[in-house]
Amino acid sequence: MASDALRIERQTRDALTCWKIGLGDAELLVAEQGAQLLSYGRRGEKPLIWLSEEAAFQAGQSLRGGVPLCWPWFGDLSRNPAAVRDLHPDPAQAPFHGLVRNLPWQLEEIRSEDGAATLEFLTRPAEGLEGWPPGLLPRLSLRLDGRLSLTLSSHNAGSRSLALSQALHSYLPVGDIARASIPALDGCRYLDTLDDWAERRQQGPVTFTGETDRIYLDTPALLELHDHAWGRRICLEARGSRSAIVWNPWIDKARRLSQFADDAWQGMLCIETANVMDDAVELAPGETAAIGFSLWSEPL
C-alpha cells in the first residue's frame, strides 16, 4: 500500500536544479528554472504530462514539454491586444511567450498539510529585462493531492493599472494523436493562427488531422482530452481562464522544432489554460489575479 508520507528529493540534471516530490502513488518533477513542471503521474499509470525525450536541461533555455509559463504575455506580443502590447517598447522584438519561462525561480516553501503537498515558487525581474512592468510579481503554486493543481498569480504592487496575457502551456501525452479529441470545445469561437488568424466556430469535437494552432475563446472550465488509444480521458479544469490554446505541430513543424523528435507529434498535444485576446487580464494597483488548472485522469 502506498505511503502518504511526503518524499522530497533535490536533483541536479545537467545545468538545472529540479525537485522530485512524491506523495502516495503520485510523483512530480519540477525545475527551478521557469518553475517548470516537467513530469507528473501516478505509479503504474501512463504519465499525465508529456516531456520530450530530447528535452535539454540547459540554463536560459525552456525545456520542450511539461508546463512552461507564458507570462506576462502569450506568444507573439505584437499579436496581443493593444493594452498588453503597451508592456514593451518594441513588441515586434519582444521574446515569444513572455519573460519568465527560462528565468531562475526560487522555491520559497514546501508545505505538507491535510494529505496535500504545496510548493511555492517566486521570481523577480532580471536587470535590464525589457517589458517587465514595475511592481508586477508572479508566484507559482503547485499542489499535489488526489490531483495536481497549478496556480499562477500576478500581484500588481506598482502604481499603474496594467494588462497582461498568459498561459500555462501544458504538454499532454496521448497514445495516438489521430485518435484523440476534445469534445467540450464544440461550438466555441476560435482564431486559426495558421489561416491568418481567421475567426471560426468549432463544429463538433476538436480532432487532429494536420498542424493545429488555435486560440479558443469563451471556453468552458472543464476540458477533457479523450484518448481512445489509451482508453482514458485527461481532465483539465481551469480557474480564472476563459480561453485556451490547442496546439499540435504535426509533421513539418516537428522537424523544425527544438528539442523535439521528428515523430514526437504523434504522442502529444498542448491544451494551454490561458488569458489571451479578449480574455487578457487587467490589474489595478494592489490587485492580484490568478489563473490555474487541476489535472487528473479517468477511464474512457
Ligand SMILES: O=P(O)(O)OC[C@H]1O[C@H](O)[C@H](O)[C@@H](O)[C@@H]1O
Ligand atoms: O517553440 P515555442 O516557443 O515553445 O512555442 C511552441 C508553441 O507554443 C504555442 O502553442 C503557440 O501557439 C505555437 O505557435 C508555438 O509553436
